[in-house]
Amino acid sequence: MISVLVGVRRDLEFAMEEAGMVIPPRKSVKCLIDTGPTKTILDPVLLQEFGQIPTGKVFITTPSTDDEPLAVQLFDVSLAIVNDVGDAVLDLKSIAVIERPILAHQGFHGLLGMDVLQKIRLVLDGPAGEFSVSG
């Protein structure tokens, strides 16, 4: 599990400012590192907190879907990963993430997929019980 800052993407932030809307601050949430999915997934409750609007649709399959892929919504958000001392090791101004609802009750708000993981270095030292993230 890793802490991730999620917020409104930059261009939407500007549009909200111009419209006189309040821009919600970035929120720190727990995400699970998952090398399975190629795209990152966030919980819809979290996305609603930021007043996000859907910006696309893609298709997914899961272990429990049939042969027919499922259409799901995309949302473009800002996403940053901060290390233990508070330094940003990755700061994405805009990234398209998949919205799926069954994450929060498992103790995390998202799955960090390979679209994000391919931009950072993860080092797991199993015997030492240590894990580190760097840019």
Place this chain on the structure above:
Amino acid sequence: MELDQELETYRKHLPELLADEGKHVLIKGDVIEGIYESRDEALRRGLKVFGIVPFMVKEIEEKETVYFISRFSI
């Protein structure tokens, strides 16, 4: 679900959109607003033209990418 109409519009116009495969199309309802080099460019244009409302930006692909999500049981 939101953007169903936009997805239908994309599918309907896919044969002609394929001339710009790899680029990103901006769609609102049954209107194709334009085709852009990047997703970010299309998003900015969408906000400018339509405002803070749902619209669809989609990469133009001959074969739709299907993302496998290993952890989900839906």
